[in-house]
Amino acid sequence: MTQTRIAVIGGSGIYDIDGLEEAQWTEVETPWGKPSDAILTGTLDGVAMAFLPRHGRGHVHSPSSVPYRANIDALKRLGVTDVISVSATGSFREEMAPGDFVIVDQFIDRTFAREKSFFGAGCVAHVSVAHPTCPRLSAACLRAAQDAGITVHDGGTYLAMEGPQFSTLAESKMYRESWGCDVIGMTNMPEAKLAREAELCYASVAMVTDYDSWHPDHGEVDITEIVATLKGNADKGRALVGRLPALLGAERAPCPHGCDRALDFAILTAPDQRDPALVARLDAVAGRVLG
Template sequence: MTDTMIGVIGGSGIYDIEGLDGPEWITVTGPWGAPSDQILTGSLGGVRMAFLPRHGRGHVHSPTTVPYRANIDALKRLGVTDVISVSACGSFREEMAPGDFVVVDQFIDRTFAREKSFFGTGCVAHVSVAHPTCPRLGTACATAARDAGITVHEGGTYLAMEGPQFSTLAESKMYRESWGADVIGMTNMPEAKLAREAELCYASVAMITDFDSWHPDHGEVDVTQIIATLMGNADKGRDLVARLPALLGPDRGPCPHGCDRALEFAILTQPPHRDPELVAKLDAVAGRMLGASA
């Protein structure tokens, strides 16, 4: 058994967590650069918590410039065991309306301007992201949402676009009709891939703000309406997060889905050929597997 530590990555509109015992903003430094902001630590219901505003307080990072590797490394370095991603998104489904939440379980990654792996030349690894989120953690998020009175949809495919512009009408129709995506956002990739490489359980809670541009009755995305919905979603998101410690508990066993053992057979570069500098940078992310050769 280990101690549970819940790491929350807050998206647009969520820049802190209320009600923490012993709250403290701390600076975490690591080899992948500075994370988006300081990290708010404390405890809630006897469970340790860490909160990181993805875009930084004041919303200073665009979806492309978010330091995804530094963020995941910093959470792992702090001892986080479970990562909850909370983010705003558009919907491709009539039944998934603005104000609803979706517990995402699949992704289509259309980003192209971001570093997507901790590994590379000198230490090659291939993790499976066939099932990129943790079902145990996703179930807890869905339960917390229902307990908070939120309309929540369990399961959905998230199309991750580069941004920062919203979709064209042609793109929106293609993602919805041909590709079968359910929601669209700009920030869950490569975040989910990096969490898997770091052997962290990861769940994605997508908070719907709009119908993208496909909907015949809504037309193009209206930013003023998005912001209005965003504020209401932010309060719901905080309520959901506040209910997670009671559901996950302070003690944590091995992940039944193997998220915490994702690197077991993933690292292909043999020890004599590993780049010592890269191995040193991987001390938090992959120290469990690389410790002997660091």
């Protein structure tokens, strides 16, 4: 058993955790640069918590400029075991209406301007992201949402686009009709991939704000409507997060799905061929297997 430390990466509209005890903002240095912001740490119902505003306080980072590697590395350095991503999304499904939440279990990654791995030349590794979210952690998020009275959908495919512009009508129809996606956003990739490389359990809670541009009765995305929906979703998101400590507990066993052992057989570069500089940068992310 190890101590549970839950991290919440808050997207648009989520900038803190209600009721956090002994709360303090902590600056964390990483070899991958500065995280999006300082990290708010404390305890909630006896469970260690951390909160990282993905875009920084004041929303200073665009989806493409978020320092994803630094964020995940910083959480790992703080001893985080479980990461919950909370983010605003558009919906491709009539039944997934604005104000609803979706517990994402799959992704299609259409981003192209971001560093997507901690590994590379000098230390090559390949992890599986066939199932990119942790079923145990996702189930806890589902239960927390239900207990909070939130309309929540169990399972969905998240189309990660580069942004910062919203989709064209043709793209929106393609993602919905041909590709079978359920929600669309700009921030969960490469975040989910990096969390897997760092052997962190990861769950994604999509907070629906709009119908993207495919819906004949809603037209193009209206940013003013999104902001209005964001405010209501933020309250729901905090209610969900507030129920997680009781569901996850202060101690946890090894992940039954192997998220915390993702690097067991992933590193292919022979020890004598590894780049010492890169290995040094991987001290938090891969120290368990690199020694």
